[in-house]
Amino acid sequence: MLNIACPHCGPRAQSEFVYERTADSVVPLDADPEVAVAALFTRTNPKGWDEEIWRHTHGCGSWLLMRRHRVSHAIEWVKPIGPEVLP
Amino acid sequence: MGRYSAFGLLRGAFNGQSHWQPAWRHPEPKAAYDVVIIGGGGHGLATAYYLATQHGIRNVAVLEKGYIGGGNTGRNTTIVRSNYRQEALSRMYETSLKLWQTLSDELNYNVMFSPRGALFLGHSDSDMIRLAEKGDAMRTQGVDAELLSVDQLRKVEPLLDFSRDARFPIEGGMIQWRGGTARHDAVAWGFARGADMAGVDIIQQCEVTGIVREGNRAVAVETTRGRINAGTIAICVAGHSGQVAAMAGLKLPVESQTLQAMVTEGVKPMVNTVVMSQSLHCYINQSDKGGIVFGGDPDNWPSYAQRGQPMTLEGAVAQGLALMPALSRLRMLRCWGGVTDMSFDGSPIIGPTPVDGLWLNGGWCYGGFKATPGSGWLFAHSLAHGRAHEILEPFSLDRFERGAPVDENGVGPMPNHR
Numbered sequence: 001m002l003n004i005a006c007p008h009c010g011p012r013a014q015s016e017f018v019y020e021r022t023a024d025s026v027v028p029l030d031a032d033p034e035v036a037v038a039a040l041f042t043r044t045n046p047k048g049w050d051e052e053i054w055r056h057t058h059g060c061g062s063w064l065l066m067r068r069h070r071v072s073h074a075i076e077w078v079k080p081i082g083p084e085v086l087p
Numbered sequence: 088m089g090r091y092s093a094f095g096l097l098r099g100a101f102n103g104q105s106h107w108q109p110a111w112r113h114p115e116p117k118a119a120y121d122v123v124i125i126g127g128g129g130h131g132l133a134t135a136y137y138l139a140t141q142h143g144i145r146n147v148a149v150l151e152k153g154y155i156g157g158g159n160t161g162r163n164t165t166i167v168r169s170n171y172r173q174e175a176l177s178r179m180y181e182t183s184l185k186l187w188q189t190l191s192d193e194l195n196y197n198v199m200f201s202p203r204g205a206l207f208l209g210h211s212d213s214d215m216i217r218l219a220e221k222g223d224a225m226r227t228q229g230v231d232a233e234l235l236s237v238d239q240l241r242k243v244e245p246l247l248d249f250s251r252d253a254r255f256p257i258e259g260g261m262i263q264w265r266g267g268t269a270r271h272d273a274v275a276w277g278f279a280r281g282a283d284m285a286g287v288d289i290i291q292q293c294e295v296t297g298i299v300r301e302g303n304r305a306v307a308v309e310t311t312r313g314r315i316n317a318g319t320i321a322i323c324v325a326g327h328s329g330q331v332a333a334m335a336g337l338k339l340p341v342e343s344q345t346l347q348a349m350v351t352e353g354v355k356p357m358v359n360t361v362v363m364s365q366s367l368h369c370y371i372n373q374s375d376k377g378g379i380v381f382g383g384d385p386d387n388w389p390s391y392a393q394r395g396q397p398m399t400l401e402g403a404v405a406q407g408l409a410l411m412p413a414l415s416r417l418r419m420l421r422c423w424g425g426v427t428d429m430s431f432d433g434s435p436i437i438g439p440t441p442v443d444g445l446w447l448n449g450g451w452c453y454g455g456f457k458a459t460p461g462s463g464w465l466f467a468h469s470l471a472h473g474r475a476h477e478i479l480e481p482f483s484l485d486r487f488e489r490g491a492p493v494d495e496n497g498v499g500p501m502p503n504h505r
Binding site: 001002014015019021022037038040041042043044045047050052070071072073 | 390
């Protein structure tokens with residue numbers, strides 16, 4: 001189980017969090033249809049580092065951006081999603 | 088390398104069984120093949136087998152980076168069934184189930200297919216309505232299904248907790264009697280031996296590191312054992328589909344996640360069928376060795392680690408123990424994980440890709456094992472004819488952009504919501 005450092009609550013067990021989707025699959029509202037379809041329905045799916053959106057669902061409820069390794073499961077950083085991160 | 092037979096075994100009794108030969112060769116890769124299949128799992132080996140035996144295409148190589156059957160083919164819970172509601176899935180999985188029924192004879196290799204019944208439990212009125220609806224849909228499509236009352240269920244699986252205060256009270260079930268299990272390793276070995284006898288080169292310890300393109304055509308693969316030219320390249324690599332497709336510049340609608348399974352110590356027969364549930368995500372069956380095999384949900388977050396998280400394992404076991412309390416006395420022997428390529432609608436992606444000469448057979452989520460012979464048969468037919476078999480047409484790579492997903496569970500396009 002991952003130990004995820006919530007920027008608001010501190011380190012918490014993964015069982016409090018829910019994975020939502022990868023950061024690159026977020027589509028701007030004014031995106032071109034082709035770009036939107038590609039973002040929604042394809043993934044880079046790297047065997048390495050990627051940025052993911054998680055939510056501290058069973059905790060403070062906030063949305064988080066996490067950079068995590070897909071094999072070692074190491075977490076490089078966790079940021080709160082807000083005006084500066086993934087607006 | 089002769090056929091296996093009772094007579095051969097008997098003859099072997101007089102020469103100390105010294106007649107046994109390796110079941111397949113270990114050839115050096117040639118410079119070029121008509122078809123190069125990336126991935127020596129069940130699907131890749133079955134594709135090679137049917138290409139050689141059904142379509143006369145014998146200049147085929149199967150490239151495997153580890154050892155054959157060492158990926159998801161050796162990591163699943165060995166369940167075989169074709170109980171699907173949607174026509175596209177029903178036709179594809181039923182094609183596969185029909186092949187399972189005669190596979191041991193076909194391959195001259197005992198894959199230990201055991202049609203002991205694939206049972207779905209219902210825990211509420213709405214569960215039972217959904218099971219009845221699904222059973223109707225199956226029977227309309229010529230697939231067997233039987234709705235079971237609680238009294239009938241008691242005779243099929245007496246060890247289930249039928250009490251009214253059970254955690255998951257049992258209201259009935261729906262069973263596909265032709266479903267069951269098979270010996271997973273034997274499926275890989277049987278197809279490998281059959282393909283090898285038909286002339287296919289199975290090359291292990293040979294990892295594909297690149298796909299060479301000339302214009303929009305894939306013409307060769309770069310491997311750890313040198314470049315191999317190919318008329319057609321077929322990707323059958325399950326969890327690493329996205330990785331291999333990326334070598335040709337493709338970005339796939341899949342996300343790789345871990346799926347776990349576990350097995351207890353061996354005991355005398357106590358679970359007769361494959362027990363699954365309409366509302367829970369836990370499946371239980373007893374292997375021929377006697378171990379109780381458990382499976383559960385995927386971990387629902389991306390990972391290539393081939394090891395799972397304890398939360399998911401605990402959840403599956405808790406559900407299993409609630410359904411069948413007698414299992415609580417057993418000790419768990421092993422647990423393991425495989426990398427599944429979760430597609431966006433829960434259905435496989437199989438057919439041509441935008442790159443000429445490059446074909447994909449992946450996105451099987453957690454349902455690939457039961458499809459092994461059917462997938463191989465249909466995919467080989469497609470490769471041989473240069474266009475997707477009619478049964479595979481709904482599973483094309485471009486179905487998402489066309490708005491035509493094959494979504495059996497009706498949960499929408501998110502790989503982590505399966």
